[in-house]
Amino acid sequence: MASISRFALTDYKLKARDALYGPSSALSTRRLQSHLELRGGFSITENGFSWAIGSKPGSQIVVAHSALSSIVGTSSSRSSQVLCKAAANVSGDVPNSSQGGMSQYERIVETLTTLFPVWVILGTIIGIYKPAAVTWLETDLFTVGLGFLMLSMGLTLTFDDFRRCLRNPWTVGVGFLAQYLIKPLLGFVIAMALKLSAPLATGLILVSCCPGGQASNVATYISKGNVALSVLMTTCSTIGAIIMTPLLTKILAGQLVPVDAAGLAISTFQVVLVPTVVGVLANEFFPKFTSKIVSVTPLIGVILTTLLCASPIGQVSEVLKTQGGQLILPVAILHGAAFALGYWVSKISFGESTSRTISIECGMQSSALGFLLAQKHFTNPLVAVPSAVSVVCMALGGSALAVFWRNRPIPVDDKDDFKE
Numbered sequence: 001m002a003s004i005s006r007f008a009l010t011d012y013k014l015k016a017r018d019a020l021y022g023p024s025s026a027l028s029t030r031r032l033q034s035h036l037e038l039r040g041g042f043s044i045t046e047n048g049f050s051w052a053i054g055s056k057p058g059s060q061i062v063v064a065h066s067a068l069s070s071i072v073g074t075s076s077s078r079s080s081q082v083l084c085k086a087a088a089n090v091s092g093d094v095p096n097s098s099q100g101g102m103s104q105y106e107r108i109v110e111t112l113t114t115l116f117p118v119w120v121i122l123g124t125i126i127g128i129y130k131p132a133a134v135t136w137l138e139t140d141l142f143t144v145g146l147g148f149l150m151l152s153m154g155l156t157l158t159f160d161d162f163r164r165c166l167r168n169p170w171t172v173g174v175g176f177l178a179q180y181l182i183k184p185l186l187g188f189v190i191a192m193a194l195k196l197s198a199p200l201a202t203g204l205i206l207v208s209c210c211p212g213g214q215a216s217n218v219a220t221y222i223s224k225g226n227v228a229l230s231v232l233m234t235t236c237s238t239i240g241a242i243i244m245t246p247l248l249t250k251i252l253a254g255q256l257v258p259v260d261a262a263g264l265a266i267s268t269f270q271v272v273l274v275p276t277v278v279g280v281l282a283n284e285f286f287p288k289f290t291s292k293i294v295s296v297t298p299l300i301g302v303i304l305t306t307l308l309c310a311s312p313i314g315q316v317s318e319v320l321k322t323q324g325g326q327l328i329l330p331v332a333i334l335h336g337a338a339f340a341l342g343y344w345v346s347k348i349s350f351g352e353s354t355s356r357t358i359s360i361e362c363g364m365q366s367s368a369l370g371f372l373l374a375q376k377h378f379t380n381p382l383v384a385v386p387s388a389v390s391v392v393c394m395a396l397g398g399s400a401l402a403v404f405w406r407n408r409p410i411p412v413d414d415k416d417d418f419k420e
Contacts, residue, residue, distance in 0.1 A: 109298045120395040123310025131314035154279020175233035178362040198256040199382035207370035207387045209248040211237035216364040219398040223405035225357035312371040312388035339363035351415030364398045367391040
């Protein structure tokens with residue numbers, strides 16, 4: 001899902017465009033000024049643009065004079081094009097340009113991405129009733145597949161993305177704390193309150209200590225949250241997993257079963273950090289090469305993500321048939337409580353769009369990573385079962401919440417908590 005999150009981000013930006021104005025021959029300066037003033041209190045001058053505090057919250061005017069001039073074949077300031085990117089809450093106010101900005105291939109991948117919950121349901125059914133169809137993706141191949149998703153996420157990132165983290169330390173930091181404070185404590189409390197057996201409790205705690213999942217980027221896009229912020233939060237929590245996941249699992253689950261924290265850290269480093277860093281460096285220093293790769297990886301990412309969701313179900317299908325009922329409740333409570341707490345804690349300081357983003361980041365984590373770590377570092381196979389159940393609960397719960405929020409507009413006076 002990491003490789004296809006860029007389509008959610010790209011389409012989010014395209015749908016958020018307020019308008020794309022042509023040269024002044026098509027729309028005079030006076031008409032443009034009038035339109036902008038009516039829409040958001042913006043004013044236009046001969047040589048540039050200025051904007052007032054009273055503009056629509058979340059809006060952003062991007063003046064790309066030289067770049068757009070080269071596109072339209074003119075260097076005149078009067079022929080400059082203005083790209084107005086408004087927040088997602090004004091979606092539908094103006095003609096949608098997303099279809100014109102995406103190729104047919106990209107639209108197909110976007111559709112496949114949006115249908116992610118459907119693939120999870122189909123994968124769950126196949127995993128339970130036809131496990132042989134997906135269990136061939138065992139530990140070694142599973143590791144390669146997960147590493148490829150991390151690599152593809154790195155290919156969509158640049159050094160400037162990390163600079164944006166520094167420009168938004170409080171916003172990104174709250175998401176990080178929600179992921180590694182609220183969620184792990186919830187996992188521990190639920191496991192103890194429901195008196196789960198030691199292996200199942202350990203598995204629940206392990207998956208609650210995993211970083212944010214890449215599917216959260218798509219859910220954020222659907223829910224009208226801040227997709228750019230979601231991608232940054234996922235990236236930061238993924239890198240932080242090298243220390244936080246083994247450390248928290250050792251602290252919270254070490255009293256239940258032996259936890260090899262060093263082994264967990266090494267595996268997380270190999271599967272998460274190395275591929276991500278390689279992707280970032282490749283994108284930064286070999287952009288032409290990576291642009292060709294990125295055009296192919298999304299479709300592979302869709303297929304891999306489906307397999308990485310279906311394989312855990314198939315590998316623990318027998319346990320799910322006998323003990324699945326008692327596992328659905330704790331895992332569902334874990335995700336439901338994480339969504340709720342992530343949202344309401346965020347609302348104390350942030351606006352609606354940011355709160356939705358943090359809620360989804362808190363509630364959707366990389367269950368596939370939890371499953372892999374459980375398989376490699378715990379002898380009892382039951383430790384991996386909660387991660388397998390989490391794959392389904394995460395996808396369905398996050399998607400349902402995203403659709404619910406999609407039908408609830410962002411307030412017009414919503415706070416702008418994120419600096420591009």
